[in-house]
Amino acid sequence: MIIGISILVLGVIGVIAAIILFIAAKRFYVYEDPKIGEIEELLPGANCGGCGFSGCHAFAVECASAKSMDGLVCTGVNSEGMKKIADIVGLTPVANQRKVAIIKCSASCENRDPRNHYDGVRSCAIEASLYQGESDCIYGCLGCGDCVAACPFGAMQLNEGEELPHVDLDKCTGCGKCVEACPRNLCELSPIYSDRPIVWVACANRDRGPVAMKECGVACIGCTKCRKVCPNEAPDIKSFIAHIDQEKCISCGECIKACPRHTIKSTADPISAD
């Protein structure tokens, strides 16, 4: 008997609540363009900010109401994905140059002796604000992994024993989170081409040649040899450091052979520019 009353009372409450919810759902209904949801499904959902908007939802809202796809690019999806997004809103996609992060330091522990021991917080930002770092080079990687922590796509990892970040080029979307995170500005976004690997100078040491040579075994000393052998004048040397202009570079590899300090690096194979 008591159980019967309980079921009855709860049932009545349930029905009343359902009616209230039904009315509320009708009354406070907010229309959202169904395209927004569809676009968001295609986005990576990492809220990396590489598109220039505050997150994936903001980007989807922007796309749904856009008149043209000009300037609307998600670095996290490939060109096929961008085409799908453009199809949803009925626009033509704009071709986008894919970029990936490269690290402008190649000094592993064996190339750059730690001169002191840092026992503070494991954070590059804190270490950089305190002092020069564990080695003599005040420009190089500190190895605490602020970039690894900042990467929303898990594309970076610190190599064991080397204390240098390594970029997984298949996962990297070129969102630029690591560029912001590195207190020494060692991450750079470089365009990639499907027909050739990236060749870059993996060093940021701006000290004069003799000083740089003492500080690190693989520091660029600004000797200009790379520029001399380059058929296209891609390397540019400023403040004792070479920088390769990716638009001029043809990835012939002459500079890699010529560099007396083994500072110039290249990705193993061409990577998909898609």
Added chain:
Amino acid sequence: MKTFKKGGVHPPEKKTTNNCPVVEMPVPDELRIMLSQCIGVPAKPIVKPGDSVACGQMIAEAGGFVSAPVHSPVNGTVKKIEPTRTPQGIWQDSIVIETDKENPVSFPTPRSDGEVNDLSPDDIISIVGDCGIVGLGGATFPTRVKLSVPKGKTAEFVLINGAECEPCLTCDDALMRRDADKIVKGTLLIMKATGAKAGMIGIEENKPEAIKSMSDAAGKYSNLDVVTLKKKYPQGGEKQLIYAITGRTVPAGSLPIETGCIVDNVATAYAVYDAVYNRRPLTERILTVTGPEVPNPGNFLVKNGTSLLEIMKFAGGVPEDTGKIIAGGPMMGRAVSSLESSATKGLSGLVVLPESTSLRKPEGPCIRCGRCVSVCPMGLEPYLLMLQADVKRWDDMSQSGVLNCLECGCCTYSCPANRPLLDMIKLGKQELRKIK
């Protein structure tokens, strides 16, 4: 006995050099004088390699409003202008001077008492500016700027900071014992320059000899007073000292002049005396070299630009079992990463710690014991600020008042879990400054 209201700690004093007299270090053969020796813009060199310079000659002029010129401490020749590492190992421009071995130093004729009396407040301020005097307590803020009281504000008191609340350091103590009369004269000059009616010299109770000699020297003047303070760190902080002596509170985000106070270190007062009476610019200072295993610790009078290695050699060499050498006191100082660098105006001491006591202890989780909150002299909540910094909520840190933090380190010192509270707080302050 007077002290400040909120927070504070009292670490073991370890002032083992408190009976050592001031020993003048011999003039080194080569000086590397840093161009950036004060908060603000670095000085601009006005000499070229090959120029011969005289003792006290200006070699670099002020680079802007908040900046101070730099002078040569010796007679000699400019060898080169090149980067030198700071104690933190960062390259900064410096002027390298080779000392004239036969005649290393020479002094100008001092001003007579009559001449000094004829100086107007503006004259004193311009002498202080030309002589490159900066706050010698550690912040190295140009004293000329501090003494120029802004329009609409009046200075009532000049507070001279002789608290020396940092453990290990005894350089101010040694100076007060040696030159009490001169510090008092310097204080009177600062009072004249700012128009303040009274001067008060705050000294912590653990320096009885300094209190006695300063009281004797100040007793001759009715507008000067020596105040004995309870020993508590960070008494030497500007806001803490103002509260301890006058009972006034500096509003958050404003300068001490809001309360009618000007605070200067005893060493700064001495430098003002030296500049005005002896026409000698700021080219040397007293610093403490100490540590349990340093062979000859003491208080040394060191020329600006002397290499840290020379200073350590003068103190008997770097002990074998050295974990860290700290530039400044153990609470607020920073570890030295390179002894190639040279002494600057702001260097108050070198504390040599053995390996066993220098390393950080492993960090544990926060148990919300609230010790950091109870010791914070600014009434902040360090544990909360650290959590906010961990998740990069810089705006929230700003609302929690992180910019009032004076970086005294009481929170990190008292944390039973050895959490790096101050490191994270400093990171937040740095990020907020970037956003601005």
